[in-house]
Amino acid sequence: MAKKLAIIYGTGFGNTGIMAKAIEEGARGAGIDVIIKKVEEASPADVEKADAIAIGSPTYKGAGMPTVIKFVEGLSKTLLKGKVGAAFGSYGWSGEAAGVISRMLKSYGMDVIEPDLRIKRIPEGEGVEVCRELGKLRK
Numbered sequence: 478m479a480k481k482l483a484i485i486y487g488t489g490f491g492n493t494g495i496m497a498k499a500i501e502e503g504a505r506g507a508g509i510d511v512i513i514k515k516v517e518e519a520s521p522a523d524v525e526k527a528d529a530i531a532i533g534s535p536t537y538k539g540a541g542m543p544t545v546i547k548f549v550e551g552l553s554k555t556l557l558k559g560k561v562g563a564a565f566g567s568y569g570w571s572g573e574a575a576g577v578i579s580r581m582l583k584s585y586g587m588d589v590i591e592p593d594l595r596i597k598r599i600p601e602g603e604g605v606e607v608c609r610e611l612g613k614l615r616k
């Protein structure tokens with residue numbers, strides 16, 4: 478089982494940030510070490526040191542946040558094969574971002590948790606609970 482989880486995310490209005498914090502809670506509750514960073518403060522080294530990574534982005538204009546997509550693209554030379562990956566994000570109506578990230582992580586040979594996690598607008602109640610569950614990294 479994964480011992481260290483890196484959660485890296487972008488958020489415009491805080492909704493994907495709420496998801497990230499709920500994933501963190503779930504992971505800590507399951508005894509997993511967590512580093513959680515906004516994408517602007519994250520580096521490939523954060524990912525390299527982890528056994529599992531969860532990457533979050535809201536959907537804007539049918540795509541992921543450019544900062545997050547750029548970060549994930551920048552991981553192409555990091556050794557990720559075999560690590561556990563997860564993609565998540567809040568959305569309004571179409572929600573492409575998490576799917577895009579999930580595919581990118583798979584292309585790096587990661588063991589990606591499916592389906593990716595998308596929550597409409599503000600995560601509340603059951604939505605927060607589903608995020609906590611994801612943090613436990615059970616497939």
Ligand SMILES: Cc1cc2nc3c(=O)[nH]c(=O)nc-3n(C[C@H](O)[C@H](O)[C@H](O)COP(=O)(O)O)c2cc1C
Binds near residue numbers: 488534571572
């Ligand atoms: C300018 C703009 C464009 C958006 N485009 C999309 C979109 O194409 N598809 C979608 O599902 N949601 C879209 N949304 C909705 C956001 O994904 C949604 O508000 C989400 O909860 C924002 O998450 P955040 O608080 O983490 O930034 C858009 C929102 C804004 C403000």
